[in-house]
Amino acid sequence: MFFSGKSHWVRLLSLVLLVAMLASCTATPTAKPAEPGADNGALQPLVDAAKQEGTLTTIALPHDWCNYGEAIETFKAKYGIKVNELNPDASSAEEIEAIKANKESKGPQAPDVIDVGYAFGPQLIDEGLAMPYKVSTWDSIPANLKNADGYWYGDYYGVMAFEVNKDVVQNVPQDWADLLKPEYKNQVALAGDPRISAQAQMSVYAAALASGGSLDDVQPGLEFFKKLNEAGNFVPVIAKQSTLAKGETPVVLRWDYNALADKKALEGNPEIEVVIPKSGVIAGVYIQAISAYAPHPNAAKLWMEFLYSDEGQLIWLKGGCRPVRFDDMLKRNAIPQDLLAQLPPAELYAKAVFPSIEQLNAARAAIAENWDKVVGADVK
Template identity: 65%
Template sequence: MHTARVKACVLGLAGALFLGAAFCGTFAASKSKSLNALIAAAKKEGQLTVIALPHDWVNYGEMIQTFSKKYGIRVNELNPDGSSGEELEAIRANKNNKGPQAPDVIDVGLAFGPQAKQEKLIQPYKVSTWNTIPANVKDPEGYWYGDYYGVLAFEVNKSIVKNPPADWADLLKPEYKGKFALSGDPRTANQAIMTIGAASISFGKKYENAAAGLEFFNKLNKAGNFVPVIAVPGTVASGETPITVRWDYNALANRDKSAGNPEIAVIIPRTGVVAGVYVQAISAYAPHPNAAKLWMEFLYSDEGQLIWLKGYGHPARYQDLVRRKAIPAAIAAKLPPAQAYEKAVFPTLEEQEAAKKIIAADWDKVVQVDVTK
């Protein structure tokens, strides 16, 4: 936390040691005073409105409950299963609304951060741990910043699918007829959009060449293997959609939650392993701006970052936590082996934007099926 400032205190010349210590003490006191003022202002607002945060998504249930209890602020939760596109639309639709339907904060796919900034839907705020967030996953002006990442994996109900797929091409097998579904609308949901990009990579194309992924889904649909329903944990468990693609942290959390009833298998595919970063931002029209800033401070504190890590999401400040040996052994032991991520591809913003445009424009023409909730 503010490593450069700490080093300045430790490595200062001996003759200036007292002055350096005094400066660091003043800085720490100033920082503490600033945070206390923010806490007081947030408590006065009394509420935080979040959107599209399922409790089983990267441990958000614990995150929300801990924040609310810690600061005595009620958390109003909107549309838990909403997509990144729906989050931005909620801000647009509530620009002049200070009521409970107006979100204060959003958690969206990486490509949606710059879009929200361009549309002036979000406001800048740099958390106190700003310097430990990698530069390549944050807006330099503080409009948005990465929160966690994972890779796309197959989530399979083994009670129904005895022989789970090991790679993308396997999904075309006749034994999977009527069994595979996406986890969102591919025209608006980041997880579903990146799933199509992952399929493109699996078949030897670049992520941004989404046409290859669309053609694969066209084949899945024609084979009768694709179910045009948005897969959620309940539909996987019931067998309505026994195979889906989900971020590994969500799939692993669902596996733990099911406790073997049904048995859930989580498989990182052999090829087309795509990693995705999600980002946080504060609405430019937030009804509770101080609560929103305090929420960000909590998320990016060690406490908040470890809550995400307990939910199998690699938090933005992961390397900083590792460097300071701040990750408890019990949490580290539950993480998937590092080699599972060796082939992971992190699409750039430009690549994501290119794929997103192709998918939004051509899904209906190529795949010709409407994905519904």
């Protein structure tokens, strides 16, 4: 699914507070409150029930995305529960479809938990796809970043960036308009299919902001990608670390934390530069939810407890993702100074904007519906 200094986080979280909160009024069960981030025995009945189930089925969790590899291995070692990992490269829409397709199944293809784009929150409720559950650290999750009834909750966020293979690209682009230059022919790619991928859709959204559009008007973003495609600069391939490293997609539009993870993993071979564009800086929140049809509901709840503990939040932060409980942890001095020192300068993210759920839903629908007829590039 990320910078130095408390002032940056205050500014970012102030921006996040502008996001409209999904309101509801029904109370839901919650875990017995524990000390923030600590398992003091209050969770033992849940731990025992989860161990009896023995398995947790996840989907769309690449190990290099927000440091999920460490999160999964730590969870397995901590609780002795097997993790069945489905399709690590699935999109948010595909995660939801996996729940729908396995409503009547308790088999290994039925996901227990999902991690999807913020805009998918209302759909989970409207279609009855999520199970309400409030983790023991619930009160430290900002109110605007969680459904009041516990059907979903924000987990982390980042900003859209350019990930550039410097062994191939001599002049590293600094803004969206640069990508239209002839020198980037056959070089620019998305990290997903914009018809179904939240990450790819947010790239189009960001391009719209940089091209005269607004949070309520994504059409300029589609027109931007039409120009990019007509110029021969757009590569209709879903970019991954491997395609980036081989030079097949030397400029990738993706979340900063994913780009930074690639940079760390590749260790200079090739050299990667991560650029926050000068304009069109958009931030994206992802959310967690438990499937209403989860074959292992207790393991799913325990997974959420782990992710929203201090331990889990720090694992995400190590992966470059800004965890949703960052502000609470900062106030309690629960974030190691060496980890804080690794975060990029705050001024790079001062221009970041956070769309509301309503704006995201409108943008997502417009991009999915109009990509083929406006851009005409079959990304796969």
